[in-house]
Amino acid sequence: MATLITPLSGWGRYPVQSCELQRPERYADLKPDAVNLIARGQGRAYGDAALNENGSVLLTERVNRFLEFDTEQGILRAEAGTTLAEILTVIVPKGWFLMVTPGTKFVSLGGCVAADVHGKNHHRDGSFSACVLSLQLILADGSRVMCSPSEKPELFWATVGGMGLTGIIGEVTIKLIKIQNAYVKVKHHAARDLEQMFHQMQDAAFDDHYTVAWIDCLANGAKLGRGVSMCGHHAELNEAPLGLKDGGKSKLSLGIPFDFPEFVLNPLSIAAFNGLYYQRAGAKREPFISNYNPFFYPLDAIGNWNRMYGKRGFVQYQCVIPDATAYDGMRQVLQALSDSRRSSFLAVLKRFGPQGKGLLSFPTSGYTLALDLPIRSPGLFALLNQLDETVLRHGGRIYLAKDARLSAESFRVMYPRYAEWLKIKNKVDPQNRFSSSLSRRLGIGEAA
Amino acid sequence: MSESVLILGATSAIARGTATAFAARGDALYLASRDEEELRRISADLRLRYGVEVQYGLFDAEATDTHEAFFKSVVAAMPKLSGVVLAFGYLGDQQAARDFSTGAKIIASNFTGAVSILSYCANYLEPLKRGFIIGISSVAGDRGRQSNYVYGAAKGALSLYLQGLRNRLHPGGVRVITIKPGFVDTAMTYGLPGLFLVASPQSIGERIVASLGKSADIVYLPWFWRYIMLIIKHVPEVIFKRMKM
Numbered sequence: 220m221a222t223l224i225t226p227l228s229g230w231g232r233y234p235v236q237s238c239e240l241q242r243p244e245r246y247a248d249l250k251p252d253a254v255n256l257i258a259r260g261q262g263r264a265y266g267d268a269a270l271n272e273n274g275s276v277l278l279t280e281r282v283n284r285f286l287e288f289d290t291e292q293g294i295l296r297a298e299a300g301t302t303l304a305e306i307l308t309v310i311v312p313k314g315w316f317l318m319v320t321p322g323t324k325f326v327s328l329g330g331c332v333a334a335d336v337h338g339k340n341h342h343r344d345g346s347f348s349a350c351v352l353s354l355q356l357i358l359a360d361g362s363r364v365m366c367s368p369s370e371k372p373e374l375f376w377a378t379v380g381g382m383g384l385t386g387i388i389g390e391v392t393i394k395l396i397k398i399q400n401a402y403v404k405v406k407h408h409a410a411r412d413l414e415q416m417f418h419q420m421q422d423a424a425f426d427d428h429y430t431v432a433w434i435d436c437l438a439n440g441a442k443l444g445r446g447v448s449m450c451g452h453h454a455e456l457n458e459a460p461l462g463l464k465d466g467g468k469s470k471l472s473l474g475i476p477f478d479f480p481e482f483v484l485n486p487l488s489i490a491a492f493n494g495l496y497y498q499r500a501g502a503k504r505e506p507f508i509s510n511y512n513p514f515f516y517p518l519d520a521i522g523n524w525n526r527m528y529g530k531r532g533f534v535q536y537q538c539v540i541p542d543a544t545a546y547d548g549m550r551q552v553l554q555a556l557s558d559s560r561r562s563s564f565l566a567v568l569k570r571f572g573p574q575g576k577g578l579l580s581f582p583t584s585g586y587t588l589a590l591d592l593p594i595r596s597p598g599l600f601a602l603l604n605q606l607d608e609t610v611l612r613h614g615g616r617i618y619l620a621k622d623a624r625l626s627a628e629s630f631r632v633m634y635p636r637y638a639e640w641l642k643i644k645n646k647v648d649p650q651n652r653f654s655s656s657l658s659r660r661l662g663i664g665e666a667a
Numbered sequence: 668m669s670e671s672v673l674i675l676g677a678t679s680a681i682a683r684g685t686a687t688a689f690a691a692r693g694d695a696l697y698l699a700s701r702d703e704e705e706l707r708r709i710s711a712d713l714r715l716r717y718g719v720e721v722q723y724g725l726f727d728a729e730a731t732d733t734h735e736a737f738f739k740s741v742v743a744a745m746p747k748l749s750g751v752v753l754a755f756g757y758l759g760d761q762q763a764a765r766d767f768s769t770g771a772k773i774i775a776s777n778f779t780g781a782v783s784i785l786s787y788c789a790n791y792l793e794p795l796k797r798g799f800i801i802g803i804s805s806v807a808g809d810r811g812r813q814s815n816y817v818y819g820a821a822k823g824a825l826s827l828y829l830q831g832l833r834n835r836l837h838p839g840g841v842r843v844i845t846i847k848p849g850f851v852d853t854a855m856t857y858g859l860p861g862l863f864l865v866a867s868p869q870s871i872g873e874r875i876v877a878s879l880g881k882s883a884d885i886v887y888l889p890w891f892w893r894y895i896m897l898i899i900k901h902v903p904e905v906i907f908k909r910m911k912m
Contacts, residue, residue, distance in 0.1 A: 223858035244680055244854045245705050281680070284712035298708070309716055 220252060227276065230525050231265035232532030233594055233623055236272040236656060244281045246298065249389055250361050253277075257655035258387045260300060260327025264334065265535045266623025267656035268382055274654070277387065279329055285309060286390065293395035294352065299329030299388040304519075307511075312463050315395040316453065316511070318350035322567075324516050329388040334620035335380030335580040339429035339515075342572040346582050348379035349575065355390040359648040363389065368576075377643040380580030382619055384653045384663060385644060402459040403429070403514040405451040409501030413444020413553065417546050420448065420570050420586070428452040429514075433500065435493040436566040436590065437486060439557045444550065446568065447500040451514055459508045474522030481529040484593060489562040527564070528593040534623055536603055537581075537589035539571055540615035545586040548613030552588060552606055559602050563590040578640035579663075581618040589621070600624055619657060627662035641666070671695045671747040675726060675784060676755025678705040680853035681803060684872025685752055690717035692876065697745045699726035699737070700755070728755045728780030729772070738787040749798040751788045752875070753781055756803065758818055758855050770817045777821035782828055789832055792841045799842040799879060802829040806847045806887065809896045812912040826885075833884055844878050845885045849892035864891070 220241050228235040241256075243249050253275035260279050262269055269276065279300035287296040293315045295306065303317060304324040310316065321336040330336075332354060337346040344350075353367035356378060364386075366375040378385045408425050410416035416432060419425040427450035434446035518524050525533070540548035549568070556563065567589045574583040592599055607629050610617065616633035617625050631637060644651075644664060651664045658664050672689050674682055677698035686696055690713040698706050698721065706723035713721045722744050726737050742748055757776035759769050785800060792798040807815055808822030826845055833843035850856055850865045866889050878886045887893035902910070 221854065221858040240858075242854070242857050245678065245702065246708055247702075247704060284708045285715035286708065286711050288715050305716075 220248060222275070227262075227270055228532065229262060229264045229266050229269060229623070231534055231621075231623060232525055232528075232530075233534060234267055234270070234656075235532075236267070236270050238271050238274065238276045240276050240278055242278040242281060246282055246284075246389065249277070249279065249282050249299075249387055250357055251277075251359055251387065251652055253652075255652055255654055257653060257658075258299075258329060258333075258383045260330035261302060261325055263323060263326045263330060265621045267660065268334070268620055268622075269330075270656040271654070272656045279327060279387075282389075283327075287392075288313075290315070293397060294392065295395060296390060296392040297328055298390055299327060299332070301328050302326060303328070303331070310395055311398070311401055311511075314398055314463055316398045318394060318396045319344060319347045320515055321347075322516065323519055325519060328391045328393070329383075332379055332388050332391055333381060333383040334618075335575070335577045335582070336620070337571070337582050339431040339569060341582055342426075342430065342570045343428060345572060345575050346380075346577070346580055348376075348577050348580065350393045350395075351379060352392040352394055354378060354388060354392070356385065357387040357389050359386065359650065359652045373643050374647060376576045377578050377640050377647075379575075380577035381640070381644075382579065382657065382663070383655065384658055385647055386653060396453075398453045398463075399456045400454055400459050401463050401511055402454040403451040403509050403511050404454045404458050404506055405449060405509050405514060406506045407500055407503040408448045408450075409446075409497070410448060411445050412442055413546070413550055416444055416446055416448065416568065417549075417586075420568075426450060430569065432568040433496070434553070434566040434568050434588070435497050436553055436556055436563045437490040437493055438497075443557060444553055445497065446566075447497065449500070451509070453511075454508060475524055475526040478526050478530045479528070481531075481593070481595060484527060484529075484562065484564055486560050486562040489564055492564075528591070529595075531594045533591055533593040534599065534603065535589060535591050535621040536606060537587060537618040537621045538606070538610045538615050539581065539583055539585050539587040539618070540610060540613045541583065541585040544613035544615075548609060548615060549586060549588055551609045551613075555602065555605060555609065556590065559598075561592060561595075561599065561602060563592055565589070565591040578636040578643075579619070579634055581616065581620070583616070585615065587618075589618075619661075622657065625661060627660070630661040630663070637663070669693045669695065670749045671697070671745050672750040672752060673697045673699065673741055673745070673748055673788070674752045674754055675699050676728065676753070677723070678702050678709060679754055679756075679855075680868035681848065681851055681871055681875075682752070682754035683709055684868035684870070685754065685875045686713060686872070687716075687869065688872045688876035690719045690721070693717070693719055695720040695745065695747070696722070697741050697748070698723040699741070701725060701727050726784075728784065729775045731780060731783040734780075734784045734787060738784065738791070742791065748791070749795070750879075751785070751792075751798075751800045753785060753800070753802045755780070756805070756822070758815070764813075764817055773817050774821045777818065778824045778828070781825050785828075785832065789836060789841075793836060793839050796840045799844065800829075800832065800836070801844045801846060801875060801878070802826075803846045803848065803875070804829065806849050806892055806896050809847070810899055810907070814912060842879070843884070846875055846878070846888060847885065847892065847896070848888045849895065851888075864889070 256275035259269035283300035430450040432448035710721040807819040
């Protein structure tokens with residue numbers, strides 16, 4: 220197959236590495252041709268999960284066919300390159316929705332499985348693997364195998380969250396949920412500090428099917444951790460007498476046509492934005508009806524929003540800290556960030572439900588915080604190492620799909636089920652042909 | 668009124684883009700190629716995305732002795748057949764110029780096979796006095812260049828054939844459109860150096876279908892290739908033969 224050697228990066232645009240791309244158009248060409256390769260869907264992992272420096276990257280974007288849709292049962296089978304955006308345009312008009320969706324719909328099904336992504340309903344429904352009925356995986360020897368929670372379950376649980384390292388995800392069958400219309404009933408609750416935020420997130424009165432909180436991470440002192448929690452559920456017919464018509468096209472589609480100069484996003488401008496946003500979003504005390512797009516995918520309306528952070532790119536730091544130590548740990552993380560005067564344009568806090576069976580899956584019972592941090596100086600990496608220590612001390616872990624800089628040592632401590640995962644990896648890919656820049660950086664695939 | 672369209676060579680990226688654009692209008696499709704697994708996948712996809720009727724069957728452009736039976740089976744499965752898109756083709760490689768076995772395959776696929784199947788299609792549409800044949804040729808057929816002149820010669824011959832066919836079918840009200848794509852972002856061109864202004868197969872497909880609503884008989888895609896080829900065709904041979912193209 221023809222290849223293209225080109226500099227490549229993830230969504231955070233850091234790091235940038237030279238990779239050899241293959242782009243199959245036929246399902247039969249979705250196979251391990253190269254000695255060393257990793258599959259890549261829409262390139263929405265932030266760091267180096269879908270990079271392979273001096274190795275091969277197999278683009279799945281053209282292997283994106285819908286194969287089966289049972290509109291009675293709400294079961295969909297599609298090729299791994301299919302995006303959630305494409306899926307929504309087909310399923311929403313038929314009265315179905317994704318059971319689990321991340322904060323962007325411009326991701327591939329294969330990517331959702333490989334990262335075992337989560338949504339605003341993790342505390343109720345679990346991560347993406349909870350809606351995966353079965354997978355077809357293309358192994359290192361080129362064979363196609365089906366796996367599911369009941370068929371070859373060990374391979375299934377090594378593949379969901381397995382960052383593409385067990386094989387090429389070829390087809391995915393997912394179960395959907397029924398909706399009455401394309402709308403969500405939303406409620407906002409302002410919280411004046413982290414303590415109140417944590418109280419709200421534990422209180423059923425402030426919870427709904429989907430719950431997530433925005434944190435103003437430049438607020439300091441008594442206001443540390445202030446923010447707005449947002450919750451919602453799919454609207455019932457009597458709540459929104461509107462149809463299923465909106466198949467998902469956002470009317471407003473802005474794009475960021477160039478890299479913003481770095482002075483645009485600075486602590487002052489972000490503090491001003493955050494202050495305003497806190498007032499405005501927090502002021503919406505009454506429940507309101509929203510189309511599903513702005514509720515689930517607020518940033519998708521702005522094309523290439525990753526360019527806001529400037530040429531040098533950014534790192535998304537997402538950690539989870541278990542319930543018992545979460546408040547303390549998050550407080551320390553936010554304090555360190557606030558003290559460093561490094562501005563995170565976006566900070567999102569949410570509650571996770573129990574850990575699933577995916578051996579390298581990120582979510583685990585507790586609270587997760589995600590921060591977008593532009594790379595302006597090497598000092599950022601020192602700060603992030605410091606945050607890693609805080610997270611480790613509190614028994615937490617870092618999300619691999621977002622990561623670009625964690626150490627192999629920290630990874631081993633954060634993912635205690637790695638040894639179990641490695642046994643399966645060695646069985647299906649003894650020569651470690653599926654590897655990525657992330658897997659080599661973290662020593663994934665090497666002896667535990 | 669919705670059409671019933673046969674797509675020959677339906678598993679290439681341009682063909683998929685074209686089939687998608689027909690399906691989005693609500694047209695019924697019959698997809699044909701050698702690759703059964705891809706046919707099954709692409710037809711399921713179009714059915715589920717657009718809710719149109721999509722059938723498929725195996726077709727080998729080079730096996731001309733099978734074409735008559737194949738075309739009969741298409742008409743049996745799709746009695747309202749009103750349009751044909753010829754999308755198959757084989758680029759081969761530089762070796763073709765020196766080694767006739769590769770060259771023969773290029774000619775058999777791009778030209779001989781095309782003439783064979785289109786003769787059945789034309790004979791079927793002519794008495795209906797409606798319908799269309801869209802042939803996907805190439806800008807490579809406009810002038811012979813050292814980099815791919817066997818392919819170019821076969822596509823150039825196809826363009827001439829389509830021209831004659833248009834002349835024959837025009838009085839009967841059957842449209843014959845020649846499409847000449849420039850660089851399209853497909854598996855055929857992926858990673859090739861020196862490409863410029865590369866178009867997506869989806870946009871090419873949309874424009875192929877849109878050409879049915881316009882009057883042009885020969886359509887360069889994207890449009891600016893008409894002017895690029897105008898220049899290339901007018902370079903005097905005495906200069907052209909010295910150029911590295």
